Amino acid sequence: MICHTEIKATHPPIWQYTDELPPGGGNSLAAVAFVFVLVVTLPVYGLTLLLITAVEALKGVPLTFVQSLTDPWFYAPLLGTALLAAGMLRWAASAPRVLAFTFDGAQQLFTFTQTRPLRKPAEVQVPFSDILSVRPYLMASYDTSGHFQVAFTGPGGKVVEHRLGMHFPLAEMEFHAQWLRGFIGERAHEVLNLDL
Structure with missing residues (x-):
């Protein structure tokens, strides 16, 4: 897993993330x-x-x-x-999986690359206005890292959801969620613990 951001006092205008696909998944x-x-x-x-x-x-x-x-x-x-x-x-x-994503604050654009079984990776762009929610999750109360779940309006008005990453440290999740709140408001949720 390669994360291209470090936690700093001010968030950069672009948040990029790339996840390495494990060999032979499934x-x-x-x-x-x-x-x-x-x-x-x-x-x-x-x-x-x-x-x-x-x-x-x-x-x-x-x-x-x-x-x-x-x-x-x-x-x-x-x-x-x-x-x-x-x-x-x-x-x-072998469900679709997000390999990389970018939240571009300047262009108000969420871009992600997803893989699907027996297909080439596809890049999808979603305007921030189409994002319904970005929810950071911890799977258990003792976890120190988690993932993001993004929901947006897709083609034909269908709601599409994707999991982003798997091992974001808690402080990094809070940092990115706070930055996203500046663009999409309350649609960027606080970190949710699924144990509670």
Whole structure:
């Protein structure tokens, strides 16, 4: 995480922030989904194999389950289902994420760069007049750092919300919120502790 501002007595006219994207974000969730689907479907495969064997034994047909177990095509649907579930969960967990943002006091403009699954990063500009709120949050009372949540009016009048950063020190959050209050008034909230 790279923060381009330092806490000073007077706030600079531009607040810029860049967050480094961690490599492979969401891959652990996909691995869990893959294992979960395998654990759930293996008993179903085992039960199916037992039923096939029982039907073959009742009909007097020679048992073929040993051949089935050694046939790679027998496992293809199992692995395919698990991989599909892992991919879908990875896709669902990859929500748009803000990588960088700038609050430009001189131009009254909030600009941010967001990533989306399987798309190039996109830059979005929002006039300060379209910002509905900027809320700094601490997740717990013992936390010393938190994040900002910004809400603004997007295309078609839809309310859009994004999380900005994750590890802003408390003093820095208060400093930036106070500076923003000079431009957008009470829409820039005080630091809120989610524990309370």
